[in-house]
Amino acid sequence: MNVERPTRASSVGVRKSMQSNKGRDTKPELALRRAVHALGLRYRVSARPLPKVRRTADMVFTKAKVAVFLDGCFWHGCPEHHTKAATNADYWAEKVRRNRERDAETDRLFAEAGWTVIRVWEHQNPLESARHVADCVRSRRADQLGQRTAR
Numbered sequence: 001m002n003v004e005r006p007t008r009a010s011s012v013g014v015r016k017s018m019q020s021n022k023g024r025d026t027k028p029e030l031a032l033r034r035a036v037h038a039l040g041l042r043y044r045v046s047a048r049p050l051p052k053v054r055r056t057a058d059m060v061f062t063k064a065k066v067a068v069f070l071d072g073c074f075w076h077g078c079p080e081h082h083t084k085a086a087t088n089a090d091y092w093a094e095k096v097r098r099n100r101e102r103d104a105e106t107d108r109l110f111a112e113a114g115w116t117v118i119r120v121w122e123h124q125n126p127l128e129s130a131r132h133v134a135d136c137v138r139s140r141r142a143d144q145l146g147q148r149t150a151r
């Protein structure tokens with residue numbers, strides 16, 4: 001027997017992200033950007049770093065080659081918050097499955113081009129996520145400097 005769980009949008013953020021697939025400047029995006037900015041980092045917003053790849057990252061650090069994607073819990077199938085929709089369950093499950101496939105492909109394409117991809121769930125603490133992003137960007141910059149002096 002197929003057991004269905006009732007739909008439970010466990011937070012306002014999750015419910016909001018169900019309403020718009022690719023809403024720009026959502027609350028979690030703004031919170032993360034503000035936190036990263038407060039750590040002294042500058043970045044491009046909603047940019048497409050690889051000309052041949054039609055994928056837009058939420059934050060792009062061009063020199064460090066770091067791209068940050070903020071994934072909505074519902075749309076990207078967060079293990080903590082993704083709940084099966086009560087109506088059209090198959091339709092939504094298929095949509096989320098395709099999103100996840102696309103995410104994996106994006107990660108692969110970026111990695112092949114020498115980029116580091118950071119994925120942040122919208123439910124994650126923006127300050128902690130921002131620190132993770134900052135650490136990653138700084139270590140990439142340090143690596144690049146190391147390569148330059150080694151040459």
Ligand SMILES: [Zn+2]
Pocket residue numbers: 073078079080081082121122123
């Ligand atoms: Zn979540």
